Structure formats: C-alpha cells, structure tokens
Amino acid sequence: MRILFKNAPSTWPHRLALLFFLLIVFGPFASLTADTISFLFKGSGHGLGLALPAGRRLSLFIHSIGLALSVTAGGTVLGILAGAALWRWRTRAGFYLRWVAVLLFAVPPYVHALAWMTVINAMGVALRPLGFHPVSPNGWIVAWWVEVMALMPIGIGMTLLGLESVDTRLLEAARVMRPEADSFLKIALPLAKPLILAGAGFMFLISLVDYTVPSLFQVNVYALEIFAEYSAGNEPATALLLAFPLILTTILVLTFSQSQLRRAALKPLWHIRPWPVTPGRPAWLRWTQRLALALAATQILVPLLSLTLSIGTWTNMTAATDSAGREIFFTFRISLLTAGIALPAALAAARELTKAKASSKFWWFLVTSPLALPAPLIGIGLITMWNRSLPFEVYGSSIMPILACLARFTPLAAIVLFAQLRRIDPLLLDAARIFQTGLFRAWSQIHFPMIAPGLLASACIVFALSAGELGASLLVAPPGQATLTMRIYNYLHYGTSERVAGLCLIMTFCALCTGLLAAFTLRGWRHLFPRSSKRWI
Amino acid sequence: MIRVKQLTKTFGNHTAVDGVTLAVARQESLAVVGPSGSGKTTLLRLIAGLEKPDRGEVFIGDRVVSSPLKIVAPHKRGIGFVFQEPALWPHLNVAQNILFGLQHLSHQEGRKRLVEVLEHTNLTGFENRFPDEISGGEARRVTIARAVAPRPACLLMDEPLINLDPELKKRMRGIIRDVIEDSGATLIYVTHDPTEAVQLSGRIIELRGGRIVGEVEGKRHAMTVSYE
Secondary structure: OOOOOOOOOOOHHHHHHHHHHHHHHHHHHHHHHHHHHHHHHHOOOOHHHHHOOOOHHHHHHHHHHHHHHHHHHHHHHHHHHHHHHHHHOOOHHHHHHHHHHHHHHHOOHHHHHHHHHHHHHHHHHHHHHHOOOOOOOOOHHHHHHHHHHHHHHHHHHHHHHHHHOOOHHHHHHHHOOOOHHHHHHHHHHHHHHHHHHHHHHHHHHHHHHOOHHHHHOOOOOHHHHHHHHHHHHOOHHHHHHHHHHHHHHHHHHHHHHOOOOOOOOOOOOOOOOOOOOOOOOOHHHHHHHHHHHHHHHHHHHHHHHHHHHHHOOHHHHHHHHHHOHHHHHHHHHHHHHHHHHHHHHHHHHHHHHHOOOOHHHHHHHHHHHHHHOOHHHHHHHHHHHHOOOOOOOOOOOOHHHHHHHHHHHHHHHHHHHHHHHHOOOHHHHHHHHHHOOOHHHHHHHHHHHHHHHHHHHHHHHHHHHHHHOOOOHHHHOOOOOOOHHHHHHHHHOOOOOHHHHHHHHHHHHHHHHHHHHHHHHHHHHHHHOOOOOOOOO | OEEEEEEEEEEOOEEEEEEEEEEEOOOOEEEEEOOOOOOHHHHHHHHHOOOOOOEEEEEEOOEEEEOOOOEOOHHHOOEEEEOOOOOOOOOOOHHHHHHHHHOOOOHHHHHHHHHHHHHHOOOOOOOOOOHHHOOHHHHHHHHHHHHHOOOOOEEEEEOOOOOOOHHHHHHHHHHHHHHHHHHOOEEEEEOOOHHHHHHHOOEEEEEEOOEEEEEEEOOOOOOOOOOO
C-alpha cells in the first residue's frame, strides 16, 4: 500500500475534524451504551436476558438472517453479472449508465416496495380472469425480491469498482494465453473479490437491519422488534440489549467481508479509458449478463413506470408536489447540510486510513463498525444523548435529523474519500510540501484539485442517502416537521395512492439527478481544471 | 511467419505507428529499436491483437489476424507475450502463473512442461512462491517462463529487461537466448538498448516517429545509433 500521509504533519484543523468525526459517529452509541450500563447496574428490568434471543425472538432472528443471506446471494450474483457487463461497456453512454446504476442505490427501498406492490396487484387483476391464482402481495418472497432489487446497485457498484481496480496489463497477459471468459473468471474476478465480498457484506448488513421493506409486506423481522420495543416501553437500554445479537452478527460479517478491502487496489469509477480491443465473451456469459442487465433496467423501469401510471395525471403530480412542499424543502435542507458537514470529518478519517501506522487498522475499524449499527439504535442513541437540559436546544430541533444522517453516512463518505486518496501519488504531495509557500496555497492548488472528485462523489452519496433516510429520522424528527421519506412511509401504510406515487417519483428523480449531476461534473472536471486534474480523472 | 502490411495506429492526434510494413520469417529473431515514443510497443501490441489497427493488416502465417474490420482474439494467434512490467497474477503462485497457459495439456504433461521451463529459467524451487515473495529479476524470469511454456510459434518481448542492473541484464540475456533457441520460436524483441538488440537478434529495424527508418543485420553489425 502506498503511504500517502506518512510524513504529513497533523495540523489542528485535522485533529479537530477527527474529534468531530468521533463525536458525530460514536456519540449516540456511546451515550446509549452508558445508559444501558447504568440500567444494568440498577438491576431493573429483565436485563441481560434480552441480549440472548429465545423462543419467538430466536426464531425471528434466524428467519431474519435467512432473509438477509438470500438477499445478499441474489444481489451479489446479479450485481456481478450486470457490473461485469457495464465494466465491458466503456463508452460515453456506458460512463453515465455506470453512475445511474450505482446511484440507484440511493432510491429508498420503500419506493421499490410501492412500485412492486402496484405491479403485483396489477398482475393479480390481469391474471384472475384467466384462472391463475394471483401472486400474494405480501410475504417473504416478495420482501426478498424487493430487497434484492433495492440492494442490487451495491453489488453492481462494488463489482465495477473491483474490476476497474484490476490492472489492465494483468488482463492482457491472460488474454494472450486463454479465451476471454477464462481471463475474466480466473484473473479479473478473483482479483476483484475483496471488493465484491465487501459489497456482499454491506448488502447483508443493510438487509439485516432494515425493517421498512419487510414491514410493508407484513413480514416481521428482528430489526422491527427493536423499534417496536422502544416505541412500547420508551427504554433505550432495552433497545440496545435487544439489538445486541444483531450488532454482533453485523460486526462479525463486516469484519470478515471488509478484511481485504483496506489493502485492495481501490480505483474510483470516474476514470474510464476505452478498451483498445473490447474483450469478447462466450455466448453463455453474454446472455447471462444481458439477463442481469435487463433485471437492472427493471430495477429502475418498474418504479418509474408503475409510479407514473399510478399518478395518472399531471394534475395529480403537481398536487402531490404542492402538498409536500414543506417536506421537500425540509429534506433538501437536511440533506444538503449533512453532505456539507460530513465532508471535513470524513476527509480527516480517510487521511487516517491511508497512514502506514498500526493506528490505521484501528481507524479502519472505527470507520466500518458504525455501518453495523441498526438505524433505530442511532436514533435512540441520539435521543439519549441530547434529551437533557442544555444551554442550547438540540433535542426537538431540526438539527436532530442532520445528526442522525451524519452518524449513519459520514463513515461511508470516509470510505469513498479513502479510495480517492489512495489514487494520489504520495510523491506529488511530498513535492508540494517542499515547494509550498503556504498551507492554504498548497491545499488550494495541489491537494484540493486532486481530491475534489472524491469530495464531490462523497457529497453526492451522502446527499442522496440522507434524502432517503428513514430508520433514525422517524425517531428524532422534530414535532410538526417531517422529511419527505417519513411522509411517504406514513402514507404507504394507508395503501397506495396517486399522492404517494407522486412523492415516490420525486424521490426517484432526486436520486437519478444526483447521480447524473455527479457524473456530469466529474466528466467536466478535466475541462474546468485541465492541468491539475489531468492524471486523476 | 509474421507479416505486417501498411500498419497504422493513431491515438487522438498522435500517430504511433505510421504505415509500417515488415516481414519476419519462421524462427527468425527481429529486434525493434528506437527512442521512447517511437511506436515500438504499439507495433508489438498490434501484432499481438491487443490494439486494433486504423489501417493495414497483420498476417500470421497466411491468415489475416488484424485489420480495421477484423481482429482475431489474442489467444488464437499462437503467440507468447512478455510485457515491460512482469504482470504476474498476484493471486496465483509461480507454478499456477506458468500453468495458466497450459490448459490444453493433461495434468501430467502440464507438470512435465512446468518442470522443463522452470529448469530453463533457473526457477526450480520457486513453484510455490507468490509474486510478492520473489525478486524483480526472478519475476522477469517467471514472465519469460510463462510466455514460452505453451510453446508459442512466435514470441513477442516488450523491453523485458528494462530497469534491471547491468549484471542481471547480462544473465537474463543468456537465459532468453537459451530459451529462444530451445523453443525454436520466431522472436520480435523490442528494446531501446542497441547491445541487447545486437546480441539477441539476427536482424534489427529502427523505428522513429512510428516509421521504419533503418534496418541492419544483428550479431554481425554493431549498431551505431544512440538515443537520448
């Protein structure tokens, strides 16, 4: 691994940003843990017994793991096939499609849920006269399918990232000796494995801690127990104890799946060069990849079409927009602020990850472990942390949803920035250090242009994910205010309507526009900063 | 064996190979020399099928393998390629790297051939080592062993000794010469070191600006060209 900031002095802004990272990411969990310890010492409640699921809860836990595993398997296989097809497609259109495919991850899962509910209901209506039994709109299978569709972009993105990180020369060396399929299956895929495995790990933990999609299909999962238990008893410690097996499982899976990620040759997706000669594929691989691409297209077309048809008229669309004007503005404000505030903290953490010291391993744990926390737990932790008399009001204000999004997505931004920092030749920074006439000048003229694509990508990802955040926001949103996501989720429980379809469509367009904006800016970056960015984009 | 006819390749505004025509007979050794950016590597990549020509054709035997309209997959050309960098697959050990190109042989034949090439390249005992456990010189030898193992009819070498110290270069030149003589393959050897070219080839062509500007006999005639 190249040692990027080996000799970089640790400045006070950097230390301050690191402290901020720890506070926003670990503050809620630390507060919740402290509350739980005090709860256990008091000897009140059923205590530690909650941490070991038994009876109905054990069965629920096993079922939840089964669902998460099957979602991971489906998403990974489809992700590998579709990702490999997009990797092969190195044209201008292919470049934008990559971004669309990856950023579709930001389309909240409940949008997929609503879209597929509509499709399944329509299929039922259409098939009944023909004597076919309609597909049940509820249950594990539908929940599995919708989760696979919602999480497939992670599989696609990580496969693309992994394949792009494979040195082209290694592939060319194989192409001279063996058929294209062999060089793909025996060289490219094994070398991309660390990132594909990491993607599978992410899919598993997101699926395991998500209760929104299963609950919409009348499927009870273990993550919902945490939310339900807290809602019923309002006791934070119970929620943490109940979440213990979930956290243990997710941390174990994360540790295993991310073990090779830190040393993997990460290569951001905004650097593509056309193939000198496009690699060929055997027919079986070509058709399987086409099928996966078709499913990836379904992933976006089904929500777009079914939601558009559900809305019916343009008047319904404008009515939906008008009725949620406040929520749209609130969501936009929260997402924008989160994206802006997350960057300095994420950058500081990413810098720690690139260091050669043993501490970087510790920082890797600090950056990845928060991803294992279920969203409701972060919400509950924030309430425990801020629901106290303070000279300034945080609890009950609109700062709470921002803090929730920061706690959830700053680590993800740090990983994206780490990938960008790994691309920078340390010698360039050493040279800048030798010739620099001032800290600001070195930063603005050397560092910033080189890391800017990573900053932009991180900001877009945090923005899009914050706009769709639900698990924690649902608990911490200030009275009288709600994000667009919360509004949609509440509507969904009353059944589908033109209004909710309109709002879901707005969310989908927001995610798509963010992805395309990022892609356009990254592609145009070299024209904005032709000299500084030539090597990096 | 290999014929190149009016081969042209352009990257943007830069013409890397400009109407090159040449022929290399069976078992002949040809060195391509020239300064950096003269189009040597591109010419080799065009012959290997790793680049598509804008104009012209490449023949291997009587078959057109590259033209603007047709490109035969690299593995179907019966060539071996040694890259500038070792390009060893990091997840495979030395034996697996070499055996990768021997899938057409049975397990026993493959192992037999592996032992042979390891002996030729003084790599016996290195079978189970991974690329990050061997030195730069050893990695170059593994690359050569990997390229010659399938007994290709034609071997393309792109500055395989670049960045090696003089002593190691000398030893490696000996190994390459032995391996080529043993395999009887046609050799196209790209270098910008005239000494290497003279010692390893029977004929030398010089490329400048993507065009052939000179041709001399190797071994018998010392090159007088020098490069910056």
